[in-house]
Amino acid sequence: TGIESGDLVSPITRLDRGGVISIESLKTAPGVYAASVSGLDGGDAGNYVIAGAGNTDGVITIVPRALTYATASSSSTYGTLATLGGVTLSGEGGVAVLAGDDVTALASVAGLTSRTGVGAYAQTVTTLGGADAGNYAVAASGNSAGLLTITPRALTYAIEADSQTYGSVTGGASTLTGVLSGDEILGVSGIVVGGSTVATGARTSVGVYE
Numbered sequence: 001t002g003i004e005s006g007d008l009v010s011p012i013t014r015l016d017r018g019g020v021i022s023i024e025s026l027k028t029a030p031g032v033y034a035a036s037v038s039g040l041d042g043g044d045a046g047n048y049v050i051a052g053a054g055n056t057d058g059v060i061t062i063v064p065r066a067l068t069y070a071t072a073s074s075s076s077t078y079g080t081l082a083t084l085g086g087v088t089l090s091g092e093g094g095v096a097v098l099a100g101d102d103v104t105a106l107a108s109v110a111g112l113t114s115r116t117g118v119g120a121y122a123q124t125v126t127t128l129g130g131a132d133a134g135n136y137a138v139a140a141s142g143n144s145a146g147l148l149t150i151t152p153r154a155l156t157y158a159i160e161a162d163s164q165t166y167g168s169v170t171g172g173a174s175t176l177t178g179v180l181s182g183d184e185i186l187g188v189s190g191i192v193v194g195g196s197t198v199a200t201g202a203r204t205s206v207g208v209y210e
Contacts, residue, residue, distance in 0.1 A: 002051075007044040014038035015060060027098060028062055029135055035060045064137035065098070067091050071107040071123040073146035078153040079180050081114040084123050085146045102130040105138075109148050115180070121148045153178060157187055 013024040015033035072085030084107040089096040107123040122145040
């Protein structure tokens with residue numbers, strides 16, 4: 001208050017948090033600060049002085065810079081620990097992380113292991129890493145989560161040659177290769193009749209089948 005019209009004068013704001021004094025800048029850390037004016041700046045600042053009385057200090061609350069994310073989709077096979085997609089960060093005014101700050105982000109899928117079942121899962125970012133991560137936060141909205149798609153594990157089989165008499169059921173033993181330890185999988189064998197696979201039975205006609 002008191003600046004003549006047309007004069008170029010701006011305040012230099014001093015911030016105090018727990019006795020730690022700093023000058024407000026783009027990289028002032030999040031927190032609640034007592035704010036006062038410690039000096040004047042501008043082309044006409046030399047013509048003014050801060051009054052010794054009648055001033056009112058304020059409180060400045062600086063919140064973390066919100067970042068939105070977009071995760072790339074990826075895929076994996078059951079039994080293999082998936083590699084998740086990359087993350088792109090965005091921020092206010094088209095600027096995500098301020099120049100010189102160290103902030104990283106990795107996609108995650110809750111509870112992901114090599115045994116996570118077949119399906120599609122959202123890849124999200126829940127935390128930020130890096131030396132300056134405390135000055136940033138993941139935005140509550142505006143994010144784009146890519147999908148992790150887990151596909152079935154392919155198994156190969158071998159069926160022993162066998163014979164049976166019309167009116168009885170035997171069937172050659174089958175062996176599956178590729179089943180993970182601890183998983184319970186049974187192969188269901190059949191025969192090819194007229195181009196279609198059907199189960200063998202006691203009334204299967206006499207003949208040679210695959």
